[in-house]
Amino acid sequence: MAAAFDIAIMQERTEQDGSVPVVAVTNLRKAFGIHKVLDGINLSVNRGETLAVLGRSGTGKSVLLRLIIGIEAPDSGSVSIHGQNIAGLAIDQMGKIRKKIGFLFQHAALYDSLTIAENVAFPLEHHRRDMSRSERDDRVKQLLDEVGMRGDFRKLPSEISGGMQKRVGLARALALEPEILLLDEPTAGLDPISSGEIDDLILKLQRERQMASIVVTHDMHSARTIADRLALLDQGNVVIEGKFEDLQQSNIGFVNEFLKQS
Amino acid sequence: MSESGFIAVPSTNPSLPRRLNIPVPSGASLISPVEDFFEWFGSLGIFSWNVLKAAVTPPYEWSELIRQLDEVGSKSLPLVAMAGAAIGVIISMEARYSLSRFGAKSMFPATLVYSVIQIMGPIITGLVVCGRVGAGMGAELASMKVTEQIDAIEACAINPYRLLAATRILACILMLPLLTLATDACAMLTGWFAQTLVEPLSFHQFIQAGFKGATFSAFLPQTFKTAAYGLVIGLIACFQGMRTRGGAEGVGRAATNSVVLGSLFLILTDVVLVKFILVVFP
Numbered sequence: 001m002a003a004a005f006d007i008a009i010m011q012e013r014t015e016q017d018g019s020v021p022v023v024a025v026t027n028l029r030k031a032f033g034i035h036k037v038l039d040g041i042n043l044s045v046n047r048g049e050t051l052a053v054l055g056r057s058g059t060g061k062s063v064l065l066r067l068i069i070g071i072e073a074p075d076s077g078s079v080s081i082h083g084q085n086i087a088g089l090a091i092d093q094m095g096k097i098r099k100k101i102g103f104l105f106q107h108a109a110l111y112d113s114l115t116i117a118e119n120v121a122f123p124l125e126h127h128r129r130d131m132s133r134s135e136r137d138d139r140v141k142q143l144l145d146e147v148g149m150r151g152d153f154r155k156l157p158s159e160i161s162g163g164m165q166k167r168v169g170l171a172r173a174l175a176l177e178p179e180i181l182l183l184d185e186p187t188a189g190l191d192p193i194s195s196g197e198i199d200d201l202i203l204k205l206q207r208e209r210q211m212a213s214i215v216v217t218h219d220m221h222s223a224r225t226i227a228d229r230l231a232l233l234d235q236g237n238v239v240i241e242g243k244f245e246d247l248q249q250s251n252i253g254f255v256n257e258f259l260k261q262s
Numbered sequence: 263m264s265e266s267g268f269i270a271v272p273s274t275n276p277s278l279p280r281r282l283n284i285p286v287p288s289g290a291s292l293i294s295p296v297e298d299f300f301e302w303f304g305s306l307g308i309f310s311w312n313v314l315k316a317a318v319t320p321p322y323e324w325s326e327l328i329r330q331l332d333e334v335g336s337k338s339l340p341l342v343a344m345a346g347a348a349i350g351v352i353i354s355m356e357a358r359y360s361l362s363r364f365g366a367k368s369m370f371p372a373t374l375v376y377s378v379i380q381i382m383g384p385i386i387t388g389l390v391v392c393g394r395v396g397a398g399m400g401a402e403l404a405s406m407k408v409t410e411q412i413d414a415i416e417a418c419a420i421n422p423y424r425l426l427a428a429t430r431i432l433a434c435i436l437m438l439p440l441l442t443l444a445t446d447a448c449a450m451l452t453g454w455f456a457q458t459l460v461e462p463l464s465f466h467q468f469i470q471a472g473f474k475g476a477t478f479s480a481f482l483p484q485t486f487k488t489a490a491y492g493l494v495i496g497l498i499a500c501f502q503g504m505r506t507r508g509g510a511e512g513v514g515r516a517a518t519n520s521v522v523l524g525s526l527f528l529i530l531t532d533v534v535l536v537k538f539i540l541v542v543f544p
Contacts, residue, residue: 071413091312091421092319098419105417109410123418126321172418 020083021046022180022212023068028077029236030063037063039236040077047179048210050202052223054258055233061216062106064233065182068214069103070094081180099127102173106184108165110157116168117153120144123175143171147201163190170201181205181213187222199225220262232258309501313431316424323425330433334395335440342441345390346448349382350374353449354456368471371463374453375472380484383446385532388491391434391441392524396499399430400520403503404513412504427504431496438492442485479543487535491528498524 021044028041037060045051053061066072068079070086078085081097089097110119120140124131131139144150147167157165166186173181186202187195199222205211206226217223223230224244231241232255240247240255247255357373403426406412415422454468499520506516 066413069417071416091316091416091423095419095421098417101417103414103417105410105414107410109414111406111411111414112409123420126418126420172414176419 021080022082023214024080024083025064025068026078026080028064028067028079029075030060030067030072031075036236038067038074041233041236041238043214043231043238043241045180045212045214047212048206049229050206050213050215050227052227052230053214053216053233054218054220054223054230056258057218059233060236061233062184065103065184065214065216069098069101069182099176100178101180101182102176102178104166104169104173104181104183104186106188108157108162108169110165110168110172112157115154115156116144116149116160117141119157119168120153120171120175123172127176139175140171143174144168146174147171148197163194166190166198170198174205177209179209179211181211183213183215183217185217186215187217187219195219195222198222202226218262220259305505306497306501309427309504310497312423313427313497313500316421317428317432319424321424323429326425326429327432330429331437333398334391334430334433335437338391338394338437338441339444341394342387342390342445343448345386346378346383346445347452349386349445350378350449350452350454351456353377353382354453358457358460370457371454371468371472372474374457375450375476376480378449378453379446379481383449384442384484384488384491385529387438387442387445388488388495388528388532389525390445391438391491392495392528393521395434396495396520396524397517399496399499400503401513401517403500404506404516407504407506408509408512422504427496427500430500431493434492434496435489436492438488438495439486442488446485483539483543487532487539490531490535494527494531495524498527 024044025041028038029036030038041060041064043051043053043064053064055061063072067074068081070079070089078087080086081100084097086094086097110116111122114122117137117140120143121136124136124139128136140153141150144153147170149164149167149171152160152164157168160168166189170183170186173183181202183202186198190198202213202215203226206213213226215223215226227244229242230244230247232239232247234254239252240250247259250256353374357370357377358367361367361370361373403412406426412422412426415425450469450472454463454465457463457468502516502520502523506512508515
């Protein structure tokens with residue numbers, strides 16, 4: 001017990017020092033059949049930092065997030081969360097790490113038989129059994145309020161728009177107060193005003209909770225607004241990684257073309 | 263058993279994270295049916311082991327189990343009761359005719375009771391529940407799989423084997439014997455009623471004659487063997503549902519396979535169990 005406590009303190013210190021990234025992806029490879037999706041990716045994110053992963057459709061951006069949370073397994077390479085390699089962890093051990101991660105799916109992936117409030121309450125019911133019903137209800141209302149969905153909490157996911165589903169998905173991802181946030185296309189399909197609101201919310205969370213975030217997006221404006229660093233993927237590799245200005249100053253043809261079309 | 267999907271690439275990493283992704287069917291056109299056959303059984307074995315591990319380790323999903331008990335038990339009751347009632351009338355008519363031909367009409371109550379409890383009740387209950395529950399579970403889980411809801415459960419740090427599979431399978435195991443008792447009761451009641459319309463016989467006399475000389479070992483194993491049917495129905499339906507790929511078509515295929523394979527394995531299980539019961543309870 002004492003050793004575990006020491007490790008936790010050491011982990012926190014090293015994260016604050018910046019010596020151990022919160023999420024580290026090393027030489028990650030993944031193929032589906034003959035199609036190589038990721039071919040030796042290296043990325044890392046520190047506490048309080050937001051990394052935007054950009055790239056053309058089908059370049060493995062969503063797969064990268066699924067590998068980080070362990071829903072998919074890599075062919076080779078490693079993913080470390082808080083310095084712990086997740087390779088070989090059993091599903092329940094992996095669960096302990098996943099409690100620290102909030103994941104917003106590309107299509108929200110809300111439970112279609114549950115109401116919006118029940119969707120947000122779902123992780124709390126399973127992991128915060130110490131919470132009373134009223135405390136849980138208050139927390140759900142607070143989360144839905146944060147994402148601007150308080151009025152619709154009795155509706156089913158099928159009764160709200162895709163953009164609203166994303167907001168609810170984000171509220172669910174935040175329910176356990178994660179230290180890491182993985183967002184798969186949070187603003188895709190949203191109108192500019194809603195996109196801006198989601199961006200503001202991510203910035204607020206980053207500021208208030210010092211979360212490490214990885215945001216997969218096609219939206220260059222959004223990426224520029226919320227991210228500290230950007231990584232551009234092409235053909236399974238990181239073509240360039242850095243601040244927006246680094247991308248602008250790049251001589252790489254693909255980077256220039258991508259920025260021009262965005 | 264085959265579905266289209268990506269070809270699994272052998273991993274070069276010796277210690278990959280264990281994940282929910284149940285080995286999924288690979289490119290059917292490239293893999294021989296024999297390999298496909300063994301792949302299916304291998305995947306089922308891995309799935310069963312994961313469910314067993316999840317079922318015996320806390321936290322237990324009591325509320326979901328109760329919901330599933332209601333789903334499998336209460337909601338199947340009218341259907342199995344009707345099936346039992348129909349079976350009782352059919353056996354009554356057939357048995358009366360056959361026994362009359364051999365001058366053994368006095369054997370009618372015992373014939374009906376034994377036919378229902380030992381043979382027809384369990385298998386009819388199993389097949390009816392397989393049709394209703396197996397298809398429902400297969401389609402529900404398949405739909406959750408293709409819309410990433412199962413991935414979302416896993417991403418919420420909840421073990422889907424425990425929440426989705428173990429609760430459903432356990433509900434099937436617990437409810438099948440109770441539903442079988444309901445089927446048996448309805449069948450005996452309508453069998454007696456059909457007999458009474460032709461040749462009046464009090465229900466008390468019918469039951470006394472039917473169970474004359476009967477022992478618990480003649481009936482209990484036959485009723486409780488349906489727990490094994492429940493295991494087969496739940497396991498196949500959850501397995502087919504949670505390994506689905508391919509959108510609406512995949513969901514339909516999972517529902518169909520849950521019923522077809524569930525019924526097939528249920529009958530095969532019955533063959534084994536009948537022999538086992540005859541040996542153990544002679």
